Amino acid sequence: MHQTSMENPLAEAFDRSTYAGLMQRGAFQEVMIALQPQLARAPSDPGMLDLVADCYFGLGRADRGIEVLEAIVATWPDDLAAWGKLGARSLQSGHKERAAEAFKAILKHNPNSAQALSTLYLAAPYTWDSAHGKRLRRLASSAKLSKAEKVSASNTLGKLASAADKPAIAFRYFQVAKDATPGSYDSSETSASVAAQCQSFDPKRLPQITTTGNTKTGDTSRPLFVVGLPRSGTTLLETMLRAHPHVASIGESPALIQTRQAIQNHLRQHDPAAPDWAWCDQTSPELAQAGREAYLAQLSQPDTAPGTVPCRVTIDKLPQNLFEMGFARMILPDARFVFMMRHPLDIGLSLFTTNFHQGHYYSKDLKSIGQHIRANYASLDDYIPKLGDRVRLQSYRQLVETPEPQMRAILAHLDLGWEAACLAPQDSKESVTTASLLQVREGVNRSGLNKWQRFETQLQPLIDALGGWDWIKEWEARDATLD
Known part of the structure; x- marks a missing residue:
């Protein structure tokens, strides 16, 4: 069995918090320079390599950052966090195939990872009736999922149902995801x-x-x-x-x-x-x-x-x-x-069906x-x-x-x-x-x-809150006048 980054003694010796302030200020080049002596002494420290990858991404060198993440998972293939980061960064860089491979690697180690199934859908969409879709439905009904996993799984199932032309079921899942998301909104404060x-x-x-x-x-x-x-x-x-x-x-x-x-x-x-x-x-x-x-x-x-x-x-x-x-x-x-x-009903639909992280x-x-x-x-x-x-x-x-x-x-x-x-x-x-x-x-x-037209029935509370069709038609007329 290969060591994971958690099992590597060098990873425990590396203190990432030393560079937290510099990273927050965006001083990525300064961090890279500071890391050079440590990299020379411990080139196989996964924690340090992970920080190097973050610096490359901060510097706009996504290609180099992904190469470093790939080196980490090649050396420690059981490091599921590194696989997840590789998948997420690959998605951000537009490399969907590479992202899908990373999420599949996680599922190979843990087939019941609701998070990996959810993110895999972004890279390689699967259907409602597929094996992945059925597994995700089973996992979503489990009380063992964390709130974050519940949100991701339910949101993804909403997308699966939407793609399968099941709008009512899709909205039920989207609402479950929103209900499991922390936070509240007071419209009177904004007004x-x-x-x-x-x-x-x-x-x-x-x-x-x-x-x-x-x-x-x-x-x-x-x-x-x-x-x-x-x-x-x-x-x-x-x-x-x-x-x-x-x-x-x-x-x-x-x-x-x-x-x-x-x-x-x-x-x-x-x-x-x-x-x-x-x-x-x-x-x-x-x-x-x-x-x-x-x-x-x-x-x-x-x-x-x-x-x-x-x-x-x-x-x-x-x-x-x-x-x-x-x-x-x-x-x-x-x-x-x-x-x-953008059309207020399309925006409203997209806001409701998007899993915002914060x-x-x-x-x-x-x-x-x-x-x-x-x-x-x-x-x-x-x-x-x-x-x-x-x-x-x-x-x-x-x-x-x-x-x-x-x-x-x-x-x-x-x-x-x-x-x-x-x-x-x-x-x-x-x-x-x-x-x-x-x-x-x-x-x-x-x-x-x-996109809203398929969900007009489900969007009625949004339509009412906007002021009904009179306000929406006024918006459409205004949009049509823009040059």
Whole structure:
């Protein structure tokens, strides 16, 4: 029997926590340099090799990271955690066959792994009546499954039932998955925040600051915030834009939210009762400038391989930054925004049927999803006249139906020239870590349109929460007017 990483004495001697702070800051190259002497002394330490793999992924070298993971499982083939990581990373990189092999290796050791069966479906879909499908149904009914396993198994069974044209059964499984997911959602909190935004945010009262980039780093890249509801096509657009030689991305970063919170905390040191939106009219030009430079410092990526072409646009693709567009306007008056509009019933269906690993508690039931969608549009409609032509509304339908004219218009919004590679997101070498990782690898296509129609009966609570068909028809008419 080969040793697993848990059985290897060298793995116990390696303390990964030593590098936790550097990893959290994204200092992957620094960690790699620090590891060199240890790798020379203990080249067969699986824990250290796992950290090396993570550094490669952090540096955008998914190919090298996967090679390191493959070396780990080749040496310790009983290390099921390493197999699982290899499978997940392969999926993110678009290597579905390699991912399927990894998950099958886990099932060879443990045929009753509900998690492996669920993730295998992503890489190599199987049917409701297949041996894997039947086994997963048996496992899902077991009281021995952890909550996480219950969520994954039930969600996958919902997808299997949906593919087998069993919508009622599919929705029962999806609801079981959501019920087993921790967390709760209070729509009144979101509504109150949007109401405060509408009342408090006035760009005329914002401090005037310098917009010549980051004075500390010399970075002159313009920020682009791709926002909207999750599952609206933000990942597709990001991947298309990243094919442009003048565009980079920091992914779904909390940097903007963290910067706003830092300014709020500073204001509350002087006035503990300062409301959440106090920054709108209480931020000094000096504090706003400091916030700008703090945010832009997180846009610069010193550990990524430098290109020969200067970066002119850096994407921040955290969908919920929609609610932060006013703050972004204050510290980044040169920023641009693209709001992705996808049919609310398609978004609602996708939110309900997606197994989110954290957050997105509004997706636990259809009524909350509808309320959250309406809150997003209430925020958007308040920002549009206040932010003016900084905001582009982008129809998901038009992007996938007529990608070239839409992409040309988006690039013009960013003051960038045409780049044909933007039409082939499936060719990207970058890892995709969001729930859209499989869809992006399929390229630009119309498969995401009108999926809701098969489930109209099951979606009635969502339809009601959106305001009925009157509001939905108004949305459709609005989407049809976008150029």
